[in-house]
Amino acid sequence: MPLSETVEFYATAEEAERTLEGIISGSIATEARRPAERSDVLWSRGGTFEGVVDLVWPGGLRCVLSIAPAGEDSAARPHYRATRQLCGLGDGSGIGRGELEPLARLMPFTDSEAEEIRQDIRSVPNLFPGQPLAEYSVLFTIHHLSDFLPLIETAFALGVDPRDVMVIDKEYRYLHSERVDAHLRRTQQVRVRTYSELEAALTEHFELARRRRKRVLVLDDGGYVLPVVLDRMPEALDSIAGVVEQTTSGIRKVEHRRLPLPLFSVAQSHVKATVEAYGVADAAVRNTLALLPQEKFEGRPAMVLGYGRIGEEIANILRNRRMRVAVYDSDIVRLVSAHERGFSTDRNPTALLGRSRPLLVFGCVGADSLRSEQFHCIDWDCYLVSTTSRDREFALSELAELAMEVEPLGKLGTRYTLVNGAKVLVLGHGMPINFHYAESLPNRSIDLVLASVLVGACVLARDEPPFPVGIDVEAANAALRESGLLDSYYDLWRGETLASEAITA
């Protein structure tokens, strides 16, 4: 536990005061944690709040909490800064530093922040009348991004009871992981378990659903649940009404298998293909540049592996940033497509890598786009960047075998120094870069995809007509079209465009 932590947040004076009380009550969750001494200095004036609270626990651990105005942000909204300073270790007779939750974990989003997040995620609520999800128990494996909050609120509006919810935290390092977690647990009162305890969490959820006599809907992003159930707990399959899958890697894990239940593929839908790839690519490149502020990219070589939906967008963005871009895809159709767009290409990825000597390598394949055969030919310094779930894009264990030194560099990533002296810096430790200490794409850009996930859930919950078993992409496309989602999205944003055109006319 660090001695000093700071979190900035957006709040009214009343919300700032409530936040301070929330931090204190969260720090004193049980009688055993009650501090021996507490002294407060609190005051409000001119519509702002300031407070300092000093807590001393038996054994000597001391904590000074403060909340004070931190000026306005770029949108002229009042910001506050919460600070927690810990002093000493205690003498071992009371609680220790490590027993306190991280500060941000005690800070759900304020009402002002939540309202702002809601404004950008607004496509689904009116599409399905009544409460079509009331009879279901729901497992969410969705990123801990701020857009998760309106998604789960909308699920409640569609009838889901918070007691029937389990969220699996993928344990990525998002910008607001801790605060999203605090909001889910403390404000929404739902169960959150981590990826490292996945199997136990699934067992717990299936048992809960059985007790509450509800069928299970799985809203997944990356194939976390179904492969585990198929392989290790097939007895639970009957209790699952269906799975909604949001991303390609989740589809890849099960597409070759005979599925005994319906899987609604948002991942392969026209809707997702239309809106998401550019946003992911843009966020991935932006975050890469933000992690390397001193690096010069213009005029230098880059390589993109996998010229699919995301890879194609990344290749375009890098070219627009004046990089010389080489592209490899194992599918000849995609390779020809890259060639026809003027990228440097080759049928052999190792030859292309050795020839172009890229400073920046983006992997957009899904798994093992670079293996020891390619790592062997690297004798220059470069950055490897992934857009794929978890750390599967590059064969990092094979890279480690070729390295004489492997150094974790904190937030930046891991540096592998090869025996020839070349330094290969794997940004974000090989995890998808658009999520690494970031919020990925703007919430408005993901609205339609998250709404599609809930449309999928509502369609799977409907008895008539039943959604086909297996992965029927056309049935998912038809259901998304019929839901009216695209119409309402188009009306919403076209309406806004027309309004701004009217202002400038």
Ligand SMILES: NC(=O)c1ccc[n+]([C@@H]2O[C@H](COP(=O)([O-])OP(=O)(O)OC[C@H]3O[C@@H](n4cnc5c(N)ncnc54)[C@H](O)[C@@H]3O)[C@@H](O)[C@H]2O)c1
């Ligand atoms: N980070 C995010 O927010 C995010 C969002 C969506 C998808 N993804 C992930 O990003 C990756 C790419 O997604 P996509 O939608 O572009 O998928 P896609 O299927 O459109 O593209 C993948 C491309 O890789 C090619 N390919 C397959 N094996 C290859 C190999 N060994 N070498 C070279 N090329 C190979 C395929 O031919 C295809 O063109 C997937 O892992 C997906 O799950 C990430």
